[in-house]
Amino acid sequence: MENTIRKDRYKAVIIGAGPAGLATALNLLKYGVTDIIVIEKYVFPRYKCCAGYITSKTKTAYEELGLSADDCHYSLIKDFNILYKFKSRLKINNKFLYTNRYIDRVELDNSFFELAESKGVTVLQGVKITAHRIDENEVTLSDGNKIKYENLIFADGTCGFGSRYQKKQRRNVAMQLTFPSTAAEAIDIHFGITKRGYAWVSSYGGITNVGMTDVYKSAKDYKEIFCKFLKSLNLDADVENLKSAFTPIGIRKPVLNDNIYFVGDAVGACDPLTLSGLRYGLKSGEFCARAIADGNNKIYKRHIRKLKRKFSFMKILLKIFYLKSTLFFGFNVFCRCFGKSVAKIFNNYFVNKK
Numbered sequence: 001m002e003n004t005i006r007k008d009r010y011k012a013v014i015i016g017a018g019p020a021g022l023a024t025a026l027n028l029l030k031y032g033v034t035d036i037i038v039i040e041k042y043v044f045p046r047y048k049c050c051a052g053y054i055t056s057k058t059k060t061a062y063e064e065l066g067l068s069a070d071d072c073h074y075s076l077i078k079d080f081n082i083l084y085k086f087k088s089r090l091k092i093n094n095k096f097l098y099t100n101r102y103i104d105r106v107e108l109d110n111s112f113f114e115l116a117e118s119k120g121v122t123v124l125q126g127v128k129i130t131a132h133r134i135d136e137n138e139v140t141l142s143d144g145n146k147i148k149y150e151n152l153i154f155a156d157g158t159c160g161f162g163s164r165y166q167k168k169q170r171r172n173v174a175m176q177l178t179f180p181s182t183a184a185e186a187i188d189i190h191f192g193i194t195k196r197g198y199a200w201v202s203s204y205g206g207i208t209n210v211g212m213t214d215v216y217k218s219a220k221d222y223k224e225i226f227c228k229f230l231k232s233l234n235l236d237a238d239v240e241n242l243k244s245a246f247t248p249i250g251i252r253k254p255v256l257n258d259n260i261y262f263v264g265d266a267v268g269a270c271d272p273l274t275l276s277g278l279r280y281g282l283k284s285g286e287f288c289a290r291a292i293a294d295g296n297n298k299i300y301k302r303h304i305r306k307l308k309r310k311f312s313f314m315k316i317l318l319k320i321f322y323l324k325s326t327l328f329f330g331f332n333v334f335c336r337c338f339g340k341s342v343a344k345i346f347n348n349y350f351v352n353k354k
């Protein structure tokens with residue numbers, strides 16, 4: 001584990017060694033920028049609150065960077081069920097959504113970290129950014145070191161240090177709990193549990209993962225809603241281990257002062273409706289690296305503008321989809337009468353396009 005800084009100035013300093021930060025680092029190396037350092041507050045293998053599903057497009061994006069999802073024990077769970085108010089509405093033959101055998105992200109993120117290190121990316125672990133002097137192009141770390149940068153990349157998630165430079169926006173809250181179980185292999189997606197979100201129960205290889213999302217409202221007791229959900233499913237699990245995190249709703253400012261970039265969740269590169277964010281995080285890292293290597297941040301701004309258009313549409317869908325009338329009509333009429341078409345749209349648009 002590399003935990004010393006050999007220099008006090010870098011061409012690129014990346015804050016956060018999640019998928020977006022490491023994708024930025026790997027792409028910078030690919031484009032010939034080697035004078036880089038990544039700062040990560042945890043030590044790998046580190047936990048990240050995430051369902052850990054990857055779509056076939058996400059799988060390809062990792063493969064393009066040299067990481068095989070198959071080697072990280074990802075496979076398809078065929079049985080995919082959609083439920084509304086606990087009643088089964090649709091069975092989908094899942095073709096595009098892959099699940100890790102531990103149904104979390106620890107193995108994927110750790111393998112990606114090891115790949116980055118093996119390719120020469122230096123990750124300073126167990127250290128976080130504590131202060132930033134924009135006028136001096138300098139960050140201070142929790143170990144007291146100060147580093148100057150030519151380019152600074154915030155890849156530190158929805159609510160990280162970089163979020164202080166962004167406007168306050170709505171967020172999705174997502175919670176999850178994993179525990180050993182003997183449940184049959186399946187992914188169940190539940191609607192009607194939270195007001196503007198979905199819940200999932202996926203079981204694979206002796207582990208069950210239960211999760212829930214909603215557009216965040218501070219007055220709501222999400223733990224209580226989660227416990228009720230578990231109880232309704234007759235699942236007995238210790239909620240002490242319940243974890244939660246935020247995901248962004250909407251695109252944020254991609255570049256500040258011409259040399260400070262935001263990638264992944266830090267720029268809002270996460271689908272506000274499905275909460276699928278891994279591929280968008282990896283891609284934002286790729287375009288950010290290209291912009292830095294070419295000295296042309298328009299490359300990155302253009303990429304984020306495209307994403308903004310896509311997510312604006314998803315934000316409208318988020319509003320319409322969770323209207324009581326849409327849910328009622330969709331699950332009671334549409335799923336029954338046009339089940340095959342709904343399954344096709346679900347597979348091809350909501351899963352395979354992400």
Ligand SMILES: Cc1cc2nc3c(=O)[nH]c(=O)nc-3n(C[C@H](O)[C@H](O)[C@H](O)COP(=O)(O)OP(=O)(O)OC[C@H]3O[C@@H](n4cnc5c(N)ncnc54)[C@H](O)[C@@H]3O)c2cc1C
Pocket residue numbers: 015016017018019020021039040041042048049050051052053054058127128129130155156157158160161174175176211244245246247263264265266269270275276277278279281
């Ligand atoms: C419950 C839940 C379920 C999800 N399920 C899925 C899913 O199934 N599929 C999918 O594609 N997406 C999913 N997402 C979204 C996905 O997790 C994110 O979009 C993705 O992790 C974004 O990657 P990132 O690299 O931008 O941020 P992160 O993965 O959050 O990485 C940020 C990194 O920065 C580090 N960091 C933070 N602050 C500092 C600091 N001050 N100094 C140094 N380091 C710091 C963190 O430790 C972390 O390692 C889910 C999200 C949640 C919350």
